[in-house]
Amino acid sequence: MRIGALEAGGTKMVCAIGDETGRIYEQISIPTKTPEETVPEMIDYFKKAGVEALGIGCFGPIDPDRSSSTYGYITSTPKLAWANYNIVGVFEKALGCPVGFDTDVNGSVLGEVTFGQAKGKNCVIYVTIGTGVGAGIYIEGKLLHGMLHPEAGHVMIQRRADDTYGGKCPYHKNCLEGMAAGPAVEERWGQKAVALQDREEVWDLEAYYIAQALSGYILTLSPELIILGGGIMHQKQLFPMIRRYVAEMLNGYIQTEELKDMEHYIVPASLGDDQGIMGAIELGRRALIN
Numbered sequence: 001m002r003i004g005a006l007e008a009g010g011t012k013m014v015c016a017i018g019d020e021t022g023r024i025y026e027q028i029s030i031p032t033k034t035p036e037e038t039v040p041e042m043i044d045y046f047k048k049a050g051v052e053a054l055g056i057g058c059f060g061p062i063d064p065d066r067s068s069s070t071y072g073y074i075t076s077t078p079k080l081a082w083a084n085y086n087i088v089g090v091f092e093k094a095l096g097c098p099v100g101f102d103t104d105v106n107g108s109v110l111g112e113v114t115f116g117q118a119k120g121k122n123c124v125i126y127v128t129i130g131t132g133v134g135a136g137i138y139i140e141g142k143l144l145h146g147m148l149h150p151e152a153g154h155v156m157i158q159r160r161a162d163d164t165y166g167g168k169c170p171y172h173k174n175c176l177e178g179m180a181a182g183p184a185v186e187e188r189w190g191q192k193a194v195a196l197q198d199r200e201e202v203w204d205l206e207a208y209y210i211a212q213a214l215s216g217y218i219l220t221l222s223p224e225l226i227i228l229g230g231g232i233m234h235q236k237q238l239f240p241m242i243r244r245y246v247a248e249m250l251n252g253y254i255q256t257e258e259l260k261d262m263e264h265y266i267v268p269a270s271l272g273d274d275q276g277i278m279g280a281i282e283l284g285r286r287a288l289i290n
């Protein structure tokens with residue numbers, strides 16, 4: 001099977017050709033401009049490769065509901081050129097093949113469940129902490145959509161008393177994304193996140209906020225595994241700090257084997273940075289067999 005995969009992001013579009021085993025044969029990255037500028041180039045790429053199906057993991061919000069009249073659309077995104085854009089329709093028409101579609105983070109969790117460390121698990125959460133914060137949720141063996149799709153990056157968290165930063169989300173004063181995504185870290189501390197590497201107080205506060213959200217996810221969804229990715233999580237020192245805060249916040253209330261072994265419970269992605277694109281391959285494969 002030759003399957004096309006698209007990881008559609010606000011800054012770049014990663015396009016790849018792979019197969020059902022998750023093997024990636026080739027990959028390109030195109031800067032995200034307007035649909036008029038960016039989409040024809042992608043169509044050209046997938047056409048030349050002769051793909052039998054395409055899977056798209058997309059920045060959102062999107063409409064993933066097959067019974068909806070706006071299924072396959074990017075909906076109310078602040079990236080205005082892409083708002084109300086029928087991304088699935090455009091590729092279906094141009095390529096004449098089945099197209100699978102989900103959020104970028106659902107794509108990532110699917111990649112980890114199909115090809116990575118989460119194989120065989122039934123309830124897994126993938127959280128990306130980068131330019132924004134998002135969570136893909138695989139629950140009872142299925143990608144969770146519900147009425148739309150989870151927007152767990154915007155859960156409210158409690159501000160720490162010593163933090164006077166106002167938050168970056170235009171909708172919420174104290175959601176995780178507004179308090180802890182890359183742009184918030186950089187605005188709060190006045191430096192690029194990577195340049196803050198040695199400032200322990202930066203990552204301590206960051207871990208404290210991320211742990212609050214994770215504790216909420218654990219209490220609500222009872223995941224067997226939590227995978228953290230995205231640019232901010234390149235700061236590997238965050239992992240032990242987050243695990244410690246989560247244990248402290250849950251305070252022994254939940255007793256499971258998983259929580260006793262935090263090091264294998266809250267973990268980095270296992271597929272390098274390919275979990276998203278590999279998940280998109282699986283979305284494409286599923287579209288083809290369905």
Ligand code: ADP
Pocket residue numbers: 009010011129130131132181182183186192193194229230231232233234235
């Ligand atoms: P996106 O979310 O746009 O797909 P990333 O996941 O790479 O992209 O996230 C970008 C954000 O991550 C930037 O805002 C930056 O603050 C942060 N970031 C990127 N690399 C690092 C790093 N090595 N250490 C800390 N933060 C980083």
Ligand code: ZN
Pocket residue numbers: 153154169170171172175176177178
């Ligand atoms: Zn928010």
